[in-house]
Amino acid sequence: MTSSPSDTGTTTDPLQQFADGVAASVGGEAVIEFGTVKVRVPASEWVSALTKARDELGLVFFSWLSAVDWASEVEVGDPYPEAVEDRYELLATVADLSEGRRVVFSTDIHKSAPSIASLVEVYAGANWHEREAHEMFGIEFDGHPNLAHLYLPDSFLGHPLRKSFPLLSREVKPWPGTVDVEAMPGGEDEEAPEGPSEENPEA
Amino acid sequence: MIDQDLVRHLSESSVSVELETEEMTLNIGPQHPSTHGVLRLVARVEGERAFDVQPVIGYMHRGYEKLSEVRTYPQVTTLVNRIDWVSGYANEIPFIVAAERILGLEVPERAQYIRLILTEMARISSHLIFMASYPLELGAATPLFFALRERERVLDLLEGVTGGRFHPNFNRIGGVKPAYGSGSSTRKVIQDLPEGFLAETREAMDKVLEAAEEIEALVAGNEIILARTKGVGVLPAEVAASYGVSGPNLRASGVRFDLRKVEDYLPYDRFDFEIPIGENGDCWDRWHVRLLEIRQSVRIVQQAIDGIPSGPLQAKVPKVIKVPQGETYVRAENPKGEMGYYLISNGNQGPYRLKIRSASFSNISILPWILEGVLIPDIIAIMGSLDFVLGDVDR
Amino acid sequence: MIEFLTDLFSNFWVSLAGKLLIVALMIPLVGMVIGFAEMKLSAKMQARVGPYFAGGRWGWAQLIADGVKFFQKEDLIPERADRNVFKVAPILVLISTVGLLVVIPFGPDIIFRDLSVGVFYALAISSLSTVGILMAGWSSANKYSLMGGLRAAAQLIAYELPLVLAVIGSVILAGTMSMTGIVEAQIEAGYPYVILQFLGFGIFIIAALAELSRIPFDMPIAESELVMGYLTEYSGFRFLFFFLAEFANMFSLSAIAVTLFLGGYWLPGIPEDVLAYAGPVIVIGKTFLLVFMMIWFRWTFPRFREDQLQSLAWKWLVPIALVNILVTGAFKVFL
Numbered sequence: 001m002t003s004s005p006s007d008t009g010t011t012t013d014p015l016q017q018f019a020d021g022v023a024a025s026v027g028g029e030a031v032i033e034f035g036t037v038k039v040r041v042p043a044s045e046w047v048s049a050l051t052k053a054r055d056e057l058g059l060v061f062f063s064w065l066s067a068v069d070w071a072s073e074v075e076v077g078d079p080y081p082e083a084v085e086d087r088y089e090l091l092a093t094v095a096d097l098s099e100g101r102r103v104v105f106s107t108d109i110h111k112s113a114p115s116i117a118s119l120v121e122v123y124a125g126a127n128w129h130e131r132e133a134h135e136m137f138g139i140e141f142d143g144h145p146n147l148a149h150l151y152l153p154d155s156f157l158g159h160p161l162r163k164s165f166p167l168l169s170r171e172v173k174p175w176p177g178t179v180d181v182e183a184m185p186g187g188e189d190e191e192a193p194e195g196p197s198e199e200n201p202e203a
Numbered sequence: 204m205i206d207q208d209l210v211r212h213l214s215e216s217s218v219s220v221e222l223e224t225e226e227m228t229l230n231i232g233p234q235h236p237s238t239h240g241v242l243r244l245v246a247r248v249e250g251e252r253a254f255d256v257q258p259v260i261g262y263m264h265r266g267y268e269k270l271s272e273v274r275t276y277p278q279v280t281t282l283v284n285r286i287d288w289v290s291g292y293a294n295e296i297p298f299i300v301a302a303e304r305i306l307g308l309e310v311p312e313r314a315q316y317i318r319l320i321l322t323e324m325a326r327i328s329s330h331l332i333f334m335a336s337y338p339l340e341l342g343a344a345t346p347l348f349f350a351l352r353e354r355e356r357v358l359d360l361l362e363g364v365t366g367g368r369f370h371p372n373f374n375r376i377g378g379v380k381p382a383y384g385s386g387s388s389t390r391k392v393i394q395d396l397p398e399g400f401l402a403e404t405r406e407a408m409d410k411v412l413e414a415a416e417e418i419e420a421l422v423a424g425n426e427i428i429l430a431r432t433k434g435v436g437v438l439p440a441e442v443a444a445s446y447g448v449s450g451p452n453l454r455a456s457g458v459r460f461d462l463r464k465v466e467d468y469l470p471y472d473r474f475d476f477e478i479p480i481g482e483n484g485d486c487w488d489r490w491h492v493r494l495l496e497i498r499q500s501v502r503i504v505q506q507a508i509d510g511i512p513s514g515p516l517q518a519k520v521p522k523v524i525k526v527p528q529g530e531t532y533v534r535a536e537n538p539k540g541e542m543g544y545y546l547i548s549n550g551n552q553g554p555y556r557l558k559i560r561s562a563s564f565s566n567i568s569i570l571p572w573i574l575e576g577v578l579i580p581d582i583i584a585i586m587g588s589l590d591f592v593l594g595d596v597d598r
Numbered sequence: 599m600i601e602f603l604t605d606l607f608s609n610f611w612v613s614l615a616g617k618l619l620i621v622a623l624m625i626p627l628v629g630m631v632i633g634f635a636e637m638k639l640s641a642k643m644q645a646r647v648g649p650y651f652a653g654g655r656w657g658w659a660q661l662i663a664d665g666v667k668f669f670q671k672e673d674l675i676p677e678r679a680d681r682n683v684f685k686v687a688p689i690l691v692l693i694s695t696v697g698l699l700v701v702i703p704f705g706p707d708i709i710f711r712d713l714s715v716g717v718f719y720a721l722a723i724s725s726l727s728t729v730g731i732l733m734a735g736w737s738s739a740n741k742y743s744l745m746g747g748l749r750a751a752a753q754l755i756a757y758e759l760p761l762v763l764a765v766i767g768s769v770i771l772a773g774t775m776s777m778t779g780i781v782e783a784q785i786e787a788g789y790p791y792v793i794l795q796f797l798g799f800g801i802f803i804i805a806a807l808a809e810l811s812r813i814p815f816d817m818p819i820a821e822s823e824l825v826m827g828y829l830t831e832y833s834g835f836r837f838l839f840f841f842l843a844e845f846a847n848m849f850s851l852s853a854i855a856v857t858l859f860l861g862g863y864w865l866p867g868i869p870e871d872v873l874a875y876a877g878p879v880i881v882i883g884k885t886f887l888l889v890f891m892m893i894w895f896r897w898t899f900p901r902f903r904e905d906q907l908q909s910l911a912w913k914w915l916v917p918i919a920l921v922n923i924l925v926t927g928a929f930k931v932f933l
Contacts, residue, residue, distance in 0.1 A: 034304045034531035062447045063534070064560040068547060077272035078551045081528065091545065091558070093532060097444060097458050100465025104532055104545070125447035128568040136268075151261030151597060160269055167273060229741060251904060342813050342901030348644040427814055427900050579745075580817070580903045 022103055026052050038104045046090075046107050047117045053094055054122055059103060062123035063093040065130060067109075067137045071163040076170065088114055088137055094123070115140035136161035229253075231582070233262050239336075239586075240593025244570070246582065253582060256574040258567060263597040268557055275552040276302055276376055276524060283544075284370045286561055287595040290329035290538045291369045292321045292361065298557075299374045300468045301533040301546040302526050306376070312470075313514040314378035317396070319469045320404070320507045321361065321373065323500045327411055328357045329538035330493045330500075333590045334418050337490060340587040341431050346418050353414035356407040363397050376524050378517030395516045401508050408501045415497050423491070432486035436573055436585035439484060446572070447565035450540025451492045452589055456484030462536035469535075474506045486588035493590070525552055539563050539595055559598055563591035617710050621699055625692070628849045629842035630661040632889055636845070637661075639890065640897045668841075671834035676739050679831065683737035688832070688839035690730030695843050697723035698850035703778045705863050705877025706870070716777035717769055720854055721762050724809065727847070728754040731811075734840075735828035746827025749817045749904055756911040757808035757815075763919035764801040767926040768858040771795070781862035790861035794929075797922045799859045801915050806851040807892060808911070810844060814899040815907060852888035853881065860884050 019037040023030035026049035028041035041049040053059040068089040072079060088109040095102035109116055118141035119126035130141045131150045138159040141147060149156065158165055226249050233241040241262035247255040267286065271279045283298050284291045296318060303310060335350035358368045365371035365380075373380050422428055438448070440456040453460065461478045463471040479495035481488025526548040534543030540562025549555035566589050574582055634649070637660065641648030653659025675684055701716040703709040713719050728751065735747015768791045769775055772783035784790055792799045808815040817827075829840055856862060861884075863877030873880075902910070 034529055036530075036532045038530075060441070060444045061449075062445055062565075063541065063543065064447070064545075064558070064565075066545070066558045068556050068558075076269070077553060077555065078549060080549045080555060093543075093545075093560070097453075097460045100460070100462065102532070102534070123447075124442070124445045124572075125565055125568055128564065149261075151264040153261075160266065165269075167269065170273070227741065229745075338900060342816065343897075343899060344640075345644050345897050348646060352645060421898075425899065427902060430906055431900060431903060578903065578905065580901075 018101060019103075022053070022057060025056060026105075028105075036104055037102070038106055040106050040108075043090075043107045043109060043116055046105075047119060047122060049105060050092065050094065050119055050122050053103065053105070057103075058096045058098070059094040059101070061095045061097050062125040063095055063102065065090070065092040065119065065126055065133060067091065067133050067139060067161075069137060069161065069163045074163040075166040076163070086111055088139060090116060090133070090139070092119065092126075109139060114138060115142060117141070118143040120144055135159070138162065229579075233259075239591060240596075242567070242591075242593055242596070244574075244582070244586075246574075246579075248579060251578050251580075252576060253574060253579060254576055256571055256582065258570050260567075260593075260596050263593045265598065267598045268559060271554055271557040273553065276526065276554070279554065279557065280374055281370070281372050283559070284372065285594060286559065286598055287329075287537060287539055287542070287563070287592050288369050289332050289592050290325040291367070292325040292365070292371045292373065293329075293535070293537050294542065295371070295374045296322060297468060297533045297535040297542055298544045298546070299376060300535075301531055301544050302376050302548070304531050304533065305526050305529040305546065305548055306524075308377050308518050308520070310378050310518060311515045312512045313395070314516050314518075315470050316507055316511045317379050317516070318374070319471070320504055320511075321364065321371070322469065323504045323507070324357050324361060324404075326500045326538040327497055327504075328354050328361070329590075330497045331357070331411075331414075333490075333493055334415075334422075334497075337587045337590075338422055338428065340583050341428060343422070343425075343428070346421055349414055349417050349421070353407075353411050356410055360400065360404055360407055363403075364400055375517055375520075376526075377520040378515070380516075401511070404504065405508055408504050412498065412501055415494060419494060423494075429487065431580075431584055432490065432588070434483070435486045435581050436577070436588060437483060437485045438569070438573060442572065443484070443569070446569045448540070448569055449565065450537065450562055451496060452489055452540065452566055454478065455481035455488035455492045457482060462534060462541060466534060466536075468533055471503075473510070474503050476500075476503050486584050489588040489590070523552065525550060526554075534560065537562050539590060539592065540566055561595045561598055563589075563593075563595035564598075567591050567596060621696055621710065624699060625696060625846045626665070626842060629845040630665070632845040632848055633661045633664075633841070634658060635886075635889070636893050636896075639893050643894070643897050665838060668838035669835050673835070674831075674833050676831050678739035680737040680739070683733050684831075685836070687730050687734035687737065688836045688843070690733065691727045691843045692839050692846075694723050694726035694730065695846045695850055697726070698847070698854070701777050702850070702853045702881070703781055703857060703862055703877075704881050705874050706778075707874070708863075708877060709778060712776060712778050714774075714776045714779075717765055717775045717780070717858070720777070721758075721765070724761075724847075724851070725754070725758055727809075727843070728758075731828055734832065738828065738831040740831055743828050743830045746830070750811065750828055752904070753808060753811070753815060753817060753907055756908055757805045757915075760801050760911060760915035760919050761805035761809060763916065763923060764798040764805060765858055766919075766923050767791075767795045767798040770923070770926050770930050777857050777862075780858055781864060784861045785864045788866070790859060790864075792859040795859060795922070795926070797918060798926075799855065801919050801922070802855055802859070803888070803891070804915065805911075806855065807895065808907070810847055810851065810892075812844075812848075812892060813896045814902050816901050817904050817907060848889055848892055849885060852885045852892070855888055856881060856884040860888075 015032060015035070015037065019030035019032055019039070022037065022039050026039065026041060027045060028039045028049060031038045031040070068091065070080070070084045070087050070089060072084055072086060088111060090107050090109055092105045093102060094105070107116070114137070116139065118130055120130070120143065127144070128150060130144055131147060133139050134141060134147050135149050135152055136159055226247055229246045229248050230243065231246060232243040243259040243262070245257045245259060246253040267282050270282060274282065279298065280295050284294045286294045331350045331354040335347040338346045361371060362368045365373035438452065438456050440453070440458050443453050443456050457480055459478050459480050464478065476499045479492050479499065481492050528548060528550045530545065530547040532543055532545045534541050541560065542562050543560035545558040545560070546554055547556040570586070573585060577585065638648040649657030649660035651657060652663050675681055698720055700710040701713055701720050703712070731750045731754065732747050735743045735750060768780060771791055771794065772780040774780065774783065829837065832840060863873060863881045865880055868876060
């Protein structure tokens, strides 16, 4: 159940109220995606929004930071069914430690010059997450002390999680095709399940 | 001032230079009895004190996030329970729940109870491994056997239900997998849980409680263990929160916060259980919190077995499942900490992007901070108390 | 026949050869028996069975099999190691163990050599193993071994002092440093010295555990941290020497404790002439009791950290031992 930010009105849904409160506080737009509060902020407000989240909204727990590569043409997997604007979407999730409220902050970064200010001063845990995002997507974080490779060998070239990065095993050998998932009980060509009966004890 | 180049040269040259306490660069791992896998710590030590410890990870990186983009949802389940292999079942749950949320599926009650029981058994199994391996790192070899003996019971039960001790693959979108009849042509459901599973689980839980008593008697009052763990590796709650340390490590620092009480991925609100916390945030508290959590998990399992409803094991789902467009984040209380999946689906049979938030990755990002100025035996004690698994770190 | 044998063995060289043979055989035998006891006892404490298949149901041939296995392994010496020092190190440790066995009285006249400064000699030669361990750690050309060797040096030197001070109480009470003399003094007094010297006995056992580098004092080996400490690069029969030396040393140090504190080959109520035959059995029995205690400690406790180890030695054991000497001396003078 998604709700658009336009019907603010009088809503008694506590989650919606919380989302609107966050959006008003940091100056962004709030959306609720299937129970997850997502607040979009412009890239220039990234650090200040998260600083406000930590200081004013009590969201002191840094959960994770990563990125999504929105691309219309993909080398692996299936593309998005509608046309998407090519960009990197940076996501950072922070939460509080009393009621379990969590917010996913998101901002867009241009693919041509992917760089944004680093969150290391705000949340110390962003250090490793930003290193991973840099390594996997090629996003530059200004102000990060050590953007070295985290998982991959130092000599590795390329940014693996970009949609333009192919999976080598798929290039070498074609995918055998979608394996048929096992039959579900009560599906269209399945009868209702019967247990063991007198004549047929092994069912 | 000492010439830095000379110091570096001396510290890397062979041992036959004169023996003064110079700085030495010590590599702990990746092959080492105590690093829980292939973790490498590059420690600069002076005598017995380390002053700059940098973890080097990535020896176990399998690229799950990329792989999940080319798999269907049931196939991703098989990938995902290999992340934290010690508590295999618990890794699948948040992912499946995320897919079910986007689909808007209602999971039958019996399936939810079964998921809950198996998750708590996975938690007991993971904490028992910790009980076994942590005293071993400190030098006491005996609790290993007591803890692992009980863990075998739990793993046997898990195998009886799911078919796998470590990688159950038991979840399906919409519920759990029922047991089918023998022979590939008859796809008729015989029974949902193996006969006697619930009774045996009840017995096993009693045995686990006894083992927890035994281990507590052996380890908790031992002066040497107290001397090795009290006051060692103190982690203040604010530092833990800003680094993203979660789970028993956070609770040992005094934060009474458990995702089972605030998130609704499984029906924990129907059960009565406490959240144990520690006082100082040292290694002793992290050990003690996990011991108390074993007892709380046993309590939950006993209540769940008593109250399990009957019903179908899986909601009605089509044969080939396509999850409509949408994105959501679901997080769960894994034995190691907070495990979450940010799932972006594009209406096809597999995810468009799956971000896996694993607990141990954030838990060990604190190592450079916490290992500053610490003696080498304490490095081992602190690392062990954080209870991480490399599959969880590297994905 | 008996006369022929006594005449033969009264020849110095023949009896020397005989004694050397017995001592040489004792080390592997004692090492194997105690090693086997450790395997079985630790198994019982850990809900396991222990060696089961080698040699019938009790698995008694396990250590023989292990010995043969070690002997037929390749002799590996690391390339950058100091070859001569590397080879000599295990031999030094074995020498110290053998040397200890020489002054242990197994019966009224059954001793390899009764030195009038027996206690002094025993303590001196037991510290030779420290040199051997340092040599092993240094010559291995491996940072882990070096750290293990350094830890060993610090620990062994620190615990030499309590070891020495603890026995002085018994020497004062007996009035002699000869090992047989101390046992005879206990026989005369009618009670084993542990009753008065319980502090000394306790300190001696703790210091002996530290000298043996056994848990709770096995920082130098610290398996879960330093792989094997100073033993990391040793394999094959060199490792076997260290391995046997550790168990034989357990026996030797326990035998010294038995002699100095527990009455040696004497049990109350056994007449003198029986002691000549029963003596060795009694000594070995008491020694194995102490060895059992040491094995029990090893599998129950974790290990101390280096600084905790040192503070235990310097801040606790040495002052208590000094107080013990003072009180014993006062007791001896005024009573």
